[in-house]
Amino acid sequence: MTPTLFRRGLLLATAAIALTPVRAAPIRPLANDYIALAESPDPQGMPLYTPSILRLDGGRLVAAYERGGTGRANNAAYAFILTSDDHGRTWTQRGALRMTHARLFTAGKSVYYLGQKGDLQIARSDDRGETWSGQVALTQGQSWHQSACNVWHANGHVYLVMERRVGKDNKAWPVGSLAPVLLRAREDADLTQATNWTFASELVFADLIPGYRQNQPELEYFGVPFFPQAFPDRHPVATSPKRRTNSPMGWLETNVVQITDPNHLWFDPAGRTFHLFMRAHTAGTGYAALAKVVEHADGSMTTQLERAPSGKTLLFLPMPGGQMRFHVCYDATTKLYWLLSSQATDSMTRPDRLPPERYDLPNNERHRLVLHFSKNMVDWCFAGAVAITASPKEARHYASMDIDGDDLVILSRSGDARAKSAHDGNLITFHRVRDFRGLVY
Template sequence: MIIASGDEGETWSAPVALTSNMKWHGSSCNVHYSHQHVHLAMDERRDLSIEGWNTAGLAPRVLRASMNDDLLDPKSWTISEAPAFNEIVSAGDLDHFGIPFYSTPTRAPAELGSGRLCAPMGWLEPNIVQFQDPAHLWHDPAGRTLHLFLRANTGGTGYAALVKVIEQADGRLVTTLETMPSGRRALFIPFPGGHLKFFVLYDDKSRLYWLLSSQATDSMVRLTHMSRARYNLPNNERHRLQLHFSKNCVDWCFAGLVAVGQTERHARNYPSMAVDGNDLLVLCRSADDEGRDPQYANLITFHRVKEFRNLVY
């Protein structure tokens, strides 16, 4: 669904469906503008036969429209072609990286402890990046390539998933894996906080990418020794929101902690951000003692990182 407002959100149009007979998942991820087009990415719920939390059956698809067209007209939008995660890889394809961290059935979660479930490996919540630096290995001088960095559900920490979307001569948007100079394809990439929902923003003034994500400090704890306040598995610390910057989206420099809950129950996660002059504005899903748990939180908190570019070193 899409809606529009001509008075800064005071009133809104009737909602318009951009697709039919399709199921979607979306989160507060970034929106990308390039060549007079707007791009956003959402997860199509492709394979619906997987039990429980289904990230294995999601397909990350980019929706693109010209800003000169009527964005309430479904014909203005092009939707990328994309495979679901389980159409690309299975757990048996991977070794030597410790991915996935836990073993699960292909189409159902594994209960690793009382009430602690590990879903089949997958991805979700893509952020769009277009590399502008001609020196970057993944820069496309024709401007037809977008990269999607996705939250990687592997049971572990420290990795995001990666695909690229290339505009074809006929206007179609086709998704494929990135290739390293060795010829090896890259599905996962080291990424601070890539195991939970994150937000990537490119700042024109600093010419840097900024990343808000959840900080993991204790993912190697045994299930039997976990704090009861920790949501689900050891990789689900949600109370420390960290900020990084990077010139290339691969090498990240730690800039600081934006928000920290008093306990693990006091979540500070699922962030969004925007630049306001010299400051960085941050919203995140938060919780206090009234929240059900760090996942099903009860607050939205606002944070301002003043003079955020001064954090660069």
């Protein structure tokens, strides 16, 4: 064969390969396998909630969760703290307390567990989670809320958000009555002392929207709320074959971050601005709620809404899974924000045609836990599905995560076929996404 004929043959073969259809590989879960850190002895009466996970220097993992329902009878402890020194394969219980909506974090040489029992509560460990102090109240006569969302370290301080319920006029799920409050404390202080915490000013969701309490919210052009609301009660969306209702709009389960990119429109060169990203309860999907906190020279902190360059207020921001509890983790190595959230696939199904095992409204899908990354907290790239179950009743949701070397360690509020519902699961499951930075493209 002459060189010319060979080249023609090569070109024809290359063209034939290029025209051959390529079958795309389906998305495979990154960490469907799990270790059951906790299992309810009473799946119908004792759901498990609020998983929190923390990786300490040296590799120790600390985890926590709480029991609900019958798990709180007879003044029993219902919040439990465990440690693992073999990468999460086995766990040892170290603490038993009475608080809810709590998360683990480090400050200085101590590990803390902060949540609420009406008032804010906190406990401390000075030996890497081996033993725990008794819990201490940080407030008096107040009502708080949260989940095990993230914690931010900056300027020699630790920052986290708890949500205070302001007023009692909301008879339904009171997320419209919540004010996300950024708490700040010095890393080297004793955080069981209330005087060592500074609280930001309060901003209540219901107060931000004219007409909210008259059920005529002045929000147009992007379909919020998706289903009608009936403040102060629930609005019936479907009654058959299963009752489904919509509570008035609100925000909850707040994560806090700082913008680190000097090119970002929201970058603060003084390092004194903190952005709050919250689950947006709108009865729809794909939106998170947004606010920010600005620190002042006198140490006080003011909570306010963000604005676009046009001057328009930014209360809602597109985010995959923003309609459910999500978790944000910043990776200094890649300078990327990682988002662990629930994936919605059928929020446009008529409520009366949802399968009976689906919990609540169409946007309340809880069995697909997915991972995204972003360099700016606005534009998100899909990194992969962490865990997916075959049934919408068998949840993988409300998860927390931390970075463990090259991996992400994840603790999920989960359930199997024995669970009461997707909301009230019977398992706390541990997952590991290996080499997570290799998912960046």
